[in-house]
Amino acid sequence: MAFSLRGVHVPHRKNTLDLPVVRMDPPGVVTIPMSMHIGAPARPVVQAGDLVYVGTKIGEAEAPVSSPIYSSVSGKVLKVRDFLLAGGGTTSAVVIESDGEMTPDAAICPPTVDSRDSFIAAVRASGIVGLGGAGFPAHVKLNVDPSRIEYLIINGAECEPYVTSDTVTMTDRREDMAVALEALKTHLGIKSIIIGIESNKPKAIQSMKQLMTETAQGCTAQVKVLPPMYPQGGEKVLIYHTTGKVVPAGKLPIDVGCIVLNCTTIAAIGAYLKTGMPLVEKCVTVDGGAVKNPQNVIVPIGTAISDVFTFCGGLTEDPAKVIYGGPMMGITLPDMDGPILKNTNAILALTVKEAKLPKTTACIRCGSCTNTCPFGLAPAEIMKAYDRRDAERLTELSVTACMECGCCSFVCPANRPLVQTNRMAKIFLREEKAKEDAKK
Amino acid sequence: MNTTLKLAVSPHIHSGRSTAGIMRDVLIALLPATAAGTILFGWRALLVVSLCTACCVGFELLFNLITKQDLTVGDLSAAVTGVLLGLNLPANVPLWQCVVGSLFAIIVVKCLFGGIGCNLVNPAITARVFMLVAFGSMATQAFPTMVDAVSGATPLGGSVTDFSLTDLFLGLRGGAIGETCALALLIGFVYLLVRRVITWHVPVTFVGTVYILSFFFEGMDFDHALAMILSGGLLLGAIFMATDYVTSPSTAAGKIIFGLGAGLITVLIRYFGVYPEGVSFAILLMNILTPYIDAWTKHKVFGVGGKKA
Numbered sequence: 001m002a003f004s005l006r007g008v009h010v011p012h013r014k015n016t017l018d019l020p021v022v023r024m025d026p027p028g029v030v031t032i033p034m035s036m037h038i039g040a041p042a043r044p045v046v047q048a049g050d051l052v053y054v055g056t057k058i059g060e061a062e063a064p065v066s067s068p069i070y071s072s073v074s075g076k077v078l079k080v081r082d083f084l085l086a087g088g089g090t091t092s093a094v095v096i097e098s099d100g101e102m103t104p105d106a107a108i109c110p111p112t113v114d115s116r117d118s119f120i121a122a123v124r125a126s127g128i129v130g131l132g133g134a135g136f137p138a139h140v141k142l143n144v145d146p147s148r149i150e151y152l153i154i155n156g157a158e159c160e161p162y163v164t165s166d167t168v169t170m171t172d173r174r175e176d177m178a179v180a181l182e183a184l185k186t187h188l189g190i191k192s193i194i195i196g197i198e199s200n201k202p203k204a205i206q207s208m209k210q211l212m213t214e215t216a217q218g219c220t221a222q223v224k225v226l227p228p229m230y231p232q233g234g235e236k237v238l239i240y241h242t243t244g245k246v247v248p249a250g251k252l253p254i255d256v257g258c259i260v261l262n263c264t265t266i267a268a269i270g271a272y273l274k275t276g277m278p279l280v281e282k283c284v285t286v287d288g289g290a291v292k293n294p295q296n297v298i299v300p301i302g303t304a305i306s307d308v309f310t311f312c313g314g315l316t317e318d319p320a321k322v323i324y325g326g327p328m329m330g331i332t333l334p335d336m337d338g339p340i341l342k343n344t345n346a347i348l349a350l351t352v353k354e355a356k357l358p359k360t361t362a363c364i365r366c367g368s369c370t371n372t373c374p375f376g377l378a379p380a381e382i383m384k385a386y387d388r389r390d391a392e393r394l395t396e397l398s399v400t401a402c403m404e405c406g407c408c409s410f411v412c413p414a415n416r417p418l419v420q421t422n423r424m425a426k427i428f429l430r431e432e433k434a435k436e437d438a439k440k
Numbered sequence: 441m442n443t444t445l446k447l448a449v450s451p452h453i454h455s456g457r458s459t460a461g462i463m464r465d466v467l468i469a470l471l472p473a474t475a476a477g478t479i480l481f482g483w484r485a486l487l488v489v490s491l492c493t494a495c496c497v498g499f500e501l502l503f504n505l506i507t508k509q510d511l512t513v514g515d516l517s518a519a520v521t522g523v524l525l526g527l528n529l530p531a532n533v534p535l536w537q538c539v540v541g542s543l544f545a546i547i548v549v550k551c552l553f554g555g556i557g558c559n560l561v562n563p564a565i566t567a568r569v570f571m572l573v574a575f576g577s578m579a580t581q582a583f584p585t586m587v588d589a590v591s592g593a594t595p596l597g598g599s600v601t602d603f604s605l606t607d608l609f610l611g612l613r614g615g616a617i618g619e620t621c622a623l624a625l626l627i628g629f630v631y632l633l634v635r636r637v638i639t640w641h642v643p644v645t646f647v648g649t650v651y652i653l654s655f656f657f658e659g660m661d662f663d664h665a666l667a668m669i670l671s672g673g674l675l676l677g678a679i680f681m682a683t684d685y686v687t688s689p690s691t692a693a694g695k696i697i698f699g700l701g702a703g704l705i706t707v708l709i710r711y712f713g714v715y716p717e718g719v720s721f722a723i724l725l726m727n728i729l730t731p732y733i734d735a736w737t738k739h740k741v742f743g744v745g746g747k748k749a
Contacts (some may be wrong), residue, residue, distance in 0.1 A: 005742065008455065010453070011453070041487050057598050098535055145468055164581055207488065236742070236743065240524065240742075244743065248743045248744070249741070249742075249743040249744045251743070293471050317447065320445070320446050321445060321446050321448070321452055322445050323452060327450070327451060327452040327453040328450060328451045328452075328453070329450045329451070330450055330452065331446055331450070332445065332446065332447045332449075332452070333445060333447075333537075334445060334447055335445065335726045336445075350452060354453070355446065355452055355453075357452075357453075357454050358454060358456075361459055361512075361515060361556075362459075362512075362555065362556050362557040362558070363557045364459055364462075364517075364556060364685050364686055365685050365686045365687075365690065366462070366685040366690075367685065367690030367691065368457070370691065370738075370739060371690065371691070371692075373739075374742065374745070375741055375742035376739030376740055376741050376742055377739075377741055378690075378738060378739070398744045400739040401741050401742065401743060401744055404450075406451035408449050409454075410451050410453065410454060410455050411455050411457060412457075412556075413457040413458050413459045413461065413462055414458075414459055415454060415458075417452070420449050423449070
């Protein structure tokens with residue numbers, strides 16, 4: 001293979017790696033948005049005053065690409081209100097007052113899975129979406145012609161600094177993962193499973209090696225230990241480093257015979273198949289210099305971030321930034337009222353010092369951006385082309401291939417907003433294309 | 441908690457590398473060569489380097505103030521240009537020429553083209569070439585007589601043996617302040633590699649090309665070829681000036697082409713040109729070709745074009 005994918009060595013800061021995972025007490029109130037996934041929002045099916053239990057459906061998925069939503073606590077629905085999503089856009093959210101009992105819904109029972117269709121229906125009903133952060137409904141990914149699937153790749157790379165929730169899932173939830181893998185093998189005919197983990201997580205590697213040995217019945221199953229280099233967990237990077245396959249720009253993993261699922265997604269599928277309890281809680285890494293007791297916490301979905309911080313001993317100083325996810329690709333939040341979502345893997349409260357970025361100065365053409373871009377893009381050139389809104393040049397520079405990992409901005413000695421400009425350039429090209437299509 | 445949270449798009453952390461940090465590393469890497477020059481050529485050498493540095497920084501500051509731009513002297517790039525220019529001059533150069541050379545490097549070559557990152561050619565190299573041409577025989581006249589024997593006469597063969605390889609390695613020969621002591625320059629090279637300020641590509645291919653071509657021109661004599669790479673301004677140029685980010689290619693492939701080209705031009709000038717030394721011209725010419733080399737050697741984008749996987 002001609003490619004050697006580059007990347008950057010980010011500071012790992014995996015402070016929570018060896019700490020015990022704790023379960024949070026039920027919060028007083030949860031706010032559960034109807035859009036915690038890519039695709040059509042769910043439609044609320046409860047009203048103010050309704051009594052709900054843990055696992056009671058509160059949002060119905062109607063479109064093919066959507067995901068149902070369940071109550072994470074037992075208690076009473078206070079209201080259904082408008083909700084502003086962190087990434088922009090609005091949806092509705094169900095606000096539930098918890099009775100503190102966490103009584104499970106009486107109707108919860110393990111699903112009957114005896115065929116491919118019933119398996120995919122079960123995954124859809126579980127409310128599971130891509131738990132690594134993307135939030136793409138898992139059932140859509142799995143609903144492909146099984147003959148097209150050559151590899152199931154499990155993403156255990158977890159290359160973002162601070163975040164360890166996937167790693168603790170791999171060490172603590174091997175049984176759940178085994179159940180899911182058996183079902184995937186049986187119903188989708190998976191023949192080859194590879195799990196990619198960065199080498200700085202020896203415990204997880206140990207655990208997954210055991211899982212792969214147990215799973216190897218009737219298929220090949222292996223752990224691929226990867227160098228700890230960001231963005232090892234980028235989907236296309238992971239596929240290349242585990243199978244050697246190149247996913248062409250603009251194509252999906254399935255186009256080269258791969259399905260990539262996060263290890264936590266796998267564990268969640270297994271747990272659902274075992275118990276029938278849909279996705280109502282999430283293991284979240286709570287870290288950042290402003291958090292008193294950084295740790296991994298199992299949190300009911302919809303819990304306010306401020307409640308989670310309080311559970312972790314509160315904040316020791318005013319944070320400069322509060323982030324959903326890791327510091328390389330995470331989204332900043334305007335306040336701490338926002339809820340934990342299905343695809344939240346970490347919340348970070350960064351101190352002023354941690355979040356300090358240097359001043360932006362002139363490009364010195366050092367080439368660091370293009371020499372660290374995993375895909376070999378030329379961010380400095382893209383910036384020049386975007387500054388003059390040169391659609392032709394941007395296309396030539398393949399800016400649409402950018403996965404927005406942020407390596408370029410991270411290494412730029414002039415701290416130029418490179419990945420930020422790539423995003424703008426991608427939007428610009430989309431708009432230009434729409435304009436052209438409208439003309440036709 | 442009563443606090444204003446900052447909203448921004450990712451990434452939220454930075455590697456901590458900065459332009460000033462990189463330039464500081466280059467200045468540190470130039471210390472051994474400056475010290476060696478001072479020991480070999482006396483205090484006047486240090487005066488020349490200091491004067492050039494002060495003038496370069498001063499002119500950039502003045503330009504910033506007159507044009508009402510942000511002050512850029514803090515990025516230390518003007519200081520690097522000044523030190524490099526000084527190290528490229530003989531110790532007995534008239535001081536007024538240092539001032540004019542610095543003015544040319546900073547104002548004409550750098551600031552008028554838009555300041556740091558925008559200059560087409562390396563300011564220090566271009567100023568050296570300018571001074572060589574503008575002040576007539578300044579460069580050779582001012583050198584101690586030994587230097588003519590080395591960089592002037594070597595292509596004729598035989599006279600390189602006037603100096604032992606040890607003398608050449610330690611810098612016991614005539615020449616510009618910073619170019620003679622190979623040992624000091626190599627210490628700087630190692631420092632820059634360790635600090636990941638530069639990669640090996642340009643210096644190794646540049647010096648390697650000169651070595652291999654000289655080997656043939658010197659009648660397959662290993663020692664003579666080695667003497668050729670220890671002579672003139674090759675190491676100073678290859679390590680510190682041909683690796684200038686702004687005026688050299690970004691990708692590894694581009695850097696190799698740049699080094700090969702610079703090595704070839706250096707040897708051609710040394711053996712066939714009217715000037716005794718060709719390193720400065722070689723770098724200058726390759727600087728001009730850099731945009732084209734960059735265009736030819738862009739990385740292939742992952743998953744775009746080529747055969748389908």
